[in-house]
Amino acid sequence: MDFSQFNDAERNHLQRVMEQKQMKDFLKLYSGLVERCFTDCVNDFTSKTLSSKEDGCVQKCADKFLKHSERVGQRFAEANAEMMGGPK
Amino acid sequence: MSFFMNQASNQTVNMQNMAMAEQELEMVSDLFNRIVSSCHQKCIPKTYIEGDLNKGEAVCIDRCVSKFFEVNKTIGTKLQQMSGAGLPM
Numbered sequence: 001m002d003f004s005q006f007n008d009a010e011r012n013h014l015q016r017v018m019e020q021k022q023m024k025d026f027l028k029l030y031s032g033l034v035e036r037c038f039t040d041c042v043n044d045f046t047s048k049t050l051s052s053k054e055d056g057c058v059q060k061c062a063d064k065f066l067k068h069s070e071r072v073g074q075r076f077a078e079a080n081a082e083m084m085g086g087p088k
Numbered sequence: 089m090s091f092f093m094n095q096a097s098n099q100t101v102n103m104q105n106m107a108m109a110e111q112e113l114e115m116v117s118d119l120f121n122r123i124v125s126s127c128h129q130k131c132i133p134k135t136y137i138e139g140d141l142n143k144g145e146a147v148c149i150d151r152c153v154s155k156f157f158e159v160n161k162t163i164g165t166k167l168q169q170m171s172g173a174g175l176p177m
Contacts, residue, residue: 003109006109007099007100008099009099009100009101010099010102010105010106013101013106014106014109014110014113017106017110017113018113021113021117025117040134040136041136057136059139060136060137060138064132064138064139064140064141065128067139067140067141068124068131068132068141068149069124069128071141071149071150072120072123072124072127072153073120075149075150075153075154076120076153079153079154080116
């Protein structure tokens with residue numbers, strides 16, 4: 001986003017807002033990922049620890065989600081740039 | 089002294105502009121989060137066989153993001169037309 005129209009005080013303010021938002025987003029990502037991978041991978045309660053299969057599933061679930069989110073981010077940035085500056 | 093340290097504190101913060109900037113920030117990040125969750129639901133099977141995205145998933149994600157933006161634009165235009173025509177919003 002372009003903040004060049006703002007003065008230093010305003011940029012500082014927005015910087016703080018963005019840092020707070022990043023913290024909040026991280027916590028949301030954490031809890032969301034736990035819930036998603038728990039729901040998708042853990043359905044057997046005949047033991048109280050994760051089986052190696054469940055653990056593997058959770059690893060892959062988390063890895064895959066992060067890669068998914070990264071790829072969406074790339075496409076998102078491209079689409080955004082195109083909307084702002086017109087197609088190149 | 090305050091020259092170097094608090095150059096910023098002498099400047100006034102335009103609250104109205106800040107509120108608008110914050111709202112825009114919120115809108116963009118909300119859009120992003122909605123795309124992530126919607127395209128994950130549509131493109132990633134729940135049988136996590138591998139930790140990497142395979143070719144099909146990657147292509148699906150690219151198209152999903154593109155289509156989401158398209159729908160976003162279509163609905164935006166439609167709502168704008170409706171509000172322009174004075175229909176209830």
